[in-house]
Amino acid sequence: MNARYLGRKVLLLVPVLFAVSALSFLLLNLLPGDPAIAILGPSATEQSVAALRHDLDLDQPLPVRYVRWMGHTVTGDLGRSYVSNQPTVEAVRQRLPVTLELLLLSQLLALALAIPLALLAASKPNGLLDRASTSTAFAFLAIPNFMLGVLLIYLFAVRVHLFPATGYTPFHDHPIENLRAMALPAVTLGVAELAVYLRLLRSDLIATLQQDYITMAQAKGMSRNHILLRHALRPSAFSLVTAAGLNLGRLIGGAFVVEYLFALPGIGSLTVESIFKRDYIVVQGTVLLVAVGYVLANFAVDVLYGVLDPRVRHARATA
Amino acid sequence: MKPVLLDVAGLSTTFPTGRGPLIALDDVSLSLDRGRTLGLVGESGSGKTVLARSIMGLLPAHAHRQGHVWFEGQDLAALSPRDLRDIWGREIAMVFQDPMTSLNPVMKVGRQITESLRHHLRMGKDEARTAAVDLLDSVGIPEPKRRADEYPHQLSGGMRQRVTIAIALACWPKLLLADEPTTALDVTVQSQILDLLQAKQAERSMAMILVTHDLGVVAGRTNEIAVMYAGRIVERADTATLFAETRMPYTESLLASIPRVERPSHTRLQAIAGRPPDLVTRPGGCRFAPRCPYAQPRCAEEEPPLLPAPTPGHTFACWYPVGTPAGDEALARNTASNEASNKAADRAADGR
Ligand SMILES: Nc1ncnc2c1ncn2[C@@H]1O[C@H](COP(=O)(O)OP(=O)(O)O)[C@@H](O)[C@H]1O
Ligand code: SF4
Ligand SMILES: [Mg+2]
Numbered sequence: 001m002n003a004r005y006l007g008r009k010v011l012l013l014v015p016v017l018f019a020v021s022a023l024s025f026l027l028l029n030l031l032p033g034d035p036a037i038a039i040l041g042p043s044a045t046e047q048s049v050a051a052l053r054h055d056l057d058l059d060q061p062l063p064v065r066y067v068r069w070m071g072h073t074v075t076g077d078l079g080r081s082y083v084s085n086q087p088t089v090e091a092v093r094q095r096l097p098v099t100l101e102l103l104l105l106s107q108l109l110a111l112a113l114a115i116p117l118a119l120l121a122a123s124k125p126n127g128l129l130d131r132a133s134t135s136t137a138f139a140f141l142a143i144p145n146f147m148l149g150v151l152l153i154y155l156f157a158v159r160v161h162l163f164p165a166t167g168y169t170p171f172h173d174h175p176i177e178n179l180r181a182m183a184l185p186a187v188t189l190g191v192a193e194l195a196v197y198l199r200l201l202r203s204d205l206i207a208t209l210q211q212d213y214i215t216m217a218q219a220k221g222m223s224r225n226h227i228l229l230r231h232a233l234r235p236s237a238f239s240l241v242t243a244a245g246l247n248l249g250r251l252i253g254g255a256f257v258v259e260y261l262f263a264l265p266g267i268g269s270l271t272v273e274s275i276f277k278r279d280y281i282v283v284q285g286t287v288l289l290v291a292v293g294y295v296l297a298n299f300a301v302d303v304l305y306g307v308l309d310p311r312v313r314h315a316r317a318t319a
Numbered sequence: 320m321k322p323v324l325l326d327v328a329g330l331s332t333t334f335p336t337g338r339g340p341l342i343a344l345d346d347v348s349l350s351l352d353r354g355r356t357l358g359l360v361g362e363s364g365s366g367k368t369v370l371a372r373s374i375m376g377l378l379p380a381h382a383h384r385q386g387h388v389w390f391e392g393q394d395l396a397a398l399s400p401r402d403l404r405d406i407w408g409r410e411i412a413m414v415f416q417d418p419m420t421s422l423n424p425v426m427k428v429g430r431q432i433t434e435s436l437r438h439h440l441r442m443g444k445d446e447a448r449t450a451a452v453d454l455l456d457s458v459g460i461p462e463p464k465r466r467a468d469e470y471p472h473q474l475s476g477g478m479r480q481r482v483t484i485a486i487a488l489a490c491w492p493k494l495l496l497a498d499e500p501t502t503a504l505d506v507t508v509q510s511q512i513l514d515l516l517q518a519k520q521a522e523r524s525m526a527m528i529l530v531t532h533d534l535g536v537v538a539g540r541t542n543e544i545a546v547m548y549a550g551r552i553v554e555r556a557d558t559a560t561l562f563a564e565t566r567m568p569y570t571e572s573l574l575a576s577i578p579r580v581e582r583p584s585h586t587r588l589q590a591i592a593g594r595p596p597d598l599v600t601r602p603g604g605c606r607f608a609p610r611c612p613y614a615q616p617r618c619a620e621e622e623p624p625l626l627p628a629p630t631p632g633h634t635f636a637c638w639y640p641v642g643t644p645a646g647d648e649a650l651a652r653n654t655a656s657n658e659a660s661n662k663a664a665d666r667a668a669d670g671r
Contacts, residue, residue: 212420219377219415220435220486221408230434234425309425310470 005306005313009299016295024288025069028280029062039082039280052082078285083277088285091270096289098168099266102255105182106190107244114197114240119228121198122205130202137195145254149188149261156184166263185262189254193247200243204236211235237308245301252290322392324526325374325494326350330386332366332373338599343369345550346386351543353493354524356517358537358558360573361547364595367530368416370547371496374528375411376403390494409439412487413496414516417503418479422471428455429467432486439490454485458515477508481515488519495520495527501536513540534570535577538562543632546570549595549606552625556633566628566640568613605638613639613649 031038036052052058057065072079078088121130140148157165163184169177208214209232217231256268263269267286274282306313332344343366351357359367372378374388376395388395395406415421423431432451436442442450448467455463458481471479480500487495497516501509513529517540520527529541537544538558545555546567554567565571572591593610596602605611608618617638625636639649 212415212417213423215377216413216415216421216483216486217423219375219407219413221404221406221439222434223404223438226434226438231423231426235423311424311472314470314473 006303009302013295013299017292020291020295021070021073021288022066024284024291025066027287028056028284031280034058035280039278041278073288078288079281081274081279081282083274083279083282088282091282092267092285092289095265095267095270097171098264099255099259099268101171101178101182102185102189102258102264102266103248103251105186106188106193106251109186109190110193110197111244114194114201115233118198118201118205119233121202122209122232123224123228125206133198133202137198140191141195143192145188145192145257146261148191149184149258152184152188153262168264181262181264185258185264188261189251189258192254193244193251196243196247197240200239201236204239205232208232208236234308238305241301241304241308245298248294248297252294322389323350324353324355324391326387326389327374328387328389330370330373330384330388332369332378332385333383334379335381335383336599340383341598342601343550343598344373347550347552349545349552349555351494351526351528353526355543356520356527356529356541358534358541358544359528359530359547360534360537360544361532362573362591362595363532365547366550367532367547368498369550371413371498371528371530374496375407375413377407377413405439408435408492409490410492411494411496412490412492413498414480414483414487414500416499418471418476418483419503421483422479424471426470427467428469428471428474428482431482432467432489435486435489450489451485454489455482458482458485458488458519459511460485476504477512480504480508480512484512484515484519488523491523491525493525495525496530497527498530499532500529502532509536533577534573538577546573549601550598551606551636553607553637554635555625556628556630556635560630560633564628564630564633564642566633566635566642566646567607567637568611568639568641568646569607570635571641572610605636612653613637613641613646614653615639615649 028035034049034053036049036056036058037044040048040052057068060068076089078092080087081091084091117129117133121127121133124130143151153165156162163180165184168181171178205228214227214231217227222231252268255266256272258264259266259268260272267289271283271286274280274286327347327349330344330347331342334341334343347370349357359370361367369378373384374395376384376388376398378384384396386396390406390410395403398406422428429448429451432454433442433444433447436447436450437444440447452463452467455466460466460478460481466474466478471482474482484500495516500516501512504512513536516527516529519525527541529537531537534544541558543555544558544561545552546561546569547553548569554561554565554570556564561570562574565574569591576590591610596606596609602619604619604621605614605623608614611618615638621638623636623638625634627634628640637646639646
């Protein structure tokens, strides 16, 4: 990987992060009426509202407030909950590993199944496996997350007691229990992704396999597996990588639902709980976190393009 | 006695299409000895690529191939895909038309050479790497060590074609199929690539089939020439014989369309009028008849067989061969009737 290429990418990241932070900041200010009353509720006393207004710098002009808020944010202070008095950073620190594990497991599951299935399907387009995987993929795409989750709970937690229906065990306490608890949520979240990845990679692979350089590799006497894995897979992975990055937004939305459904203590359930409790400072913190995570994931995708295709790397480094 | 290197017998290849079967290759036979070179010439669409790929057995899955391809006495048409892979790249290698698309864009040039060496010759990593750099050097790539670590897009078209030649030569094949290796290149590098192929062929006494749509390209470079038209070989001879004793009117037309250095640059090349026949709905008779200046009524009815000429090794398929009394008479008759009809047309125009 080329240092100049990476340097340019990082530089481009700065204004995007800036914009994202500004939007998260404005979130609190877009609440109708006085944010302090919105947070404390209509029954709050005049004094406590005034105290909160002062606390939140609401008596200052907007630009001043933004600069102060940014100052706190970059030093790792996201304010504190007005419900539990817990610092937002602390709440996030507790909840984030659960969400990250859920996202990671569901993506690993989706990719670990999608890549070999796509390779098999593309090596015999319209063969039995290709058709079977296509129709299964579409079926899974059509089922909403929560329905699949309920179905899985019914089948594998209620009928057959393979997995717990709800609850969470931290990984470092009990790895096996942790994975058992995460299995159904990860499947629920990953299945739709699996279907998308499978379809994308399959069609890109089929297109790649028509290329001259594949015929050339055949003419060199390379085996079918070697050609699929060494020659065709990498140039076919662009849509897959793009989708994996762009999907993250959808995936986080899905994670909110799945966490709620399986009672997992992640960022999603933290956000949902905080919204119900009108704990807007915490909401602001989690929104900022999700937005920054999304930007960073797409940054990673951009860097991956360069890893996948040397032409991108060189063109962008010299552009 | 050792069997001949390549002996193609009655090779036909058909592609099913929505309109019916497309006969891209129709009963082609040819043979080639060790160390010999054959120029395969014909207009675009005449079936040269299909012939080269049918010889290898490297056809799309839906293609239907019939006939035999004897290679050192072994019928390639009867081999399993697995056994064929031991022949491909090792015994028979191919250079493709467009080096912009025939190299893998995401794989380093060196790797694209070493993978054959490691697979076929079971070389170790370092050994293969050294051999690859030597190969790049031998095909005239400057700084081969550095180039081996570059990607195809960092090389010019001519350099890329040198790389594909290095890949093809890697395992010392006995037969090289070069399918229009210069068509996609700049005119200035075309002759360099052809010279390189010729030099490597001579140096290794490897047999080579050089495919081209330009008779001028093979003129001084191959031992023999086979002319293809609409999926058939219509004339074949030693290079000198073909030029001196052209018998097939199609070959004559191709000759007339060779660009010549000695001609003033503004001389119009005589392109062959008309188009090749549709290979799905081709009518009977000689395939060239609709475009042939020698054509007679018989040509539309009976297809001329490929028969030997008096000169050994020379065969052609034509009822009214160029430079024979029958051909001269046919041409004279057509010229006369053309003039008559032109005059009639002129008179009709004057009378108005
Ligand atoms: N994969 C294919 N499917 C259908 N028709 C094909 C295919 N490949 C070649 N053909 C047809 O076969 C004929 C000969 O093609 P080709 O061998 O590529 O010609 P050339 O190499 O002489 O220009 C053409 O009419 C072409 O359309
Ligand atoms: S057989 Fe007839 S149509 Fe065909 S090339 Fe000879 S003269 Fe022309
Ligand atoms: Mg061709």
